[in-house]
Amino acid sequence: xxxxxxxxxxxxxxxxxxxxxxxxxxxxxxxxxxxxxxxxxxxxxxxxxxxxxxxxxxxxxxxxxxxxxxxxxxxxxxxxxxxxxxxxxxxxxxxxxxxxxxxxxxxxxxxxxxxxxxxxxxxx
Numbered sequence: 001x002x003x004x005x006x007x008x009x010x011x012x013x014x015x016x017x018x019x020x021x022x023x024x025x026x027x028x029x030x031x032x033x034x035x036x037x038x039x040x041x042x043x044x045x046x047x048x049x050x051x052x053x054x055x056x057x058x059x060x061x062x063x064x065x066x067x068x069x070x071x072x073x074x075x076x077x078x079x080x081x082x083x084x085x086x087x088x089x090x091x092x093x094x095x096x097x098x099x100x101x102x103x104x105x106x107x108x109x110x111x112x113x114x115x116x117x118x119x120x121x122x123x124x
Contacts, residue, residue: 008119021095037091
């Protein structure tokens with residue numbers, strides 16, 4: 001399984017970006033997906049997650065109402081629409097995938113076996 005993120009960039013505060021994470025090597029769509037971020041000098045932070053069917057979504061409190069996670073299983077792609085961006089959203093953003101997660105574990109780094117290489121988001 002490989003995950004490739006795209007869509008990062010530099011925007012002004014209040015702007016929007018849409019991150020994409022395309023997966024390959026999946027045998028089916030029964031994977032939960034997550035987005036994490038890491039700012040310079042800080043630990044990796046979970047941002048959002050979505051179950052395999054897309055019916056359940058989860059968000060870090062600080063991004064609720066601003067970010068929206070979604071997935072298109074036909075394209076093996078998960079998206080993170082980020083609106084009203086703030087300077088504190090500046091980080092490298094990573095997507096992650098795994099077959100086995102629950103509502104309790106979807107927020108945990110250790111849950112995910114597969115990771116992308118990251119895409120940089122800079123908000124000024």
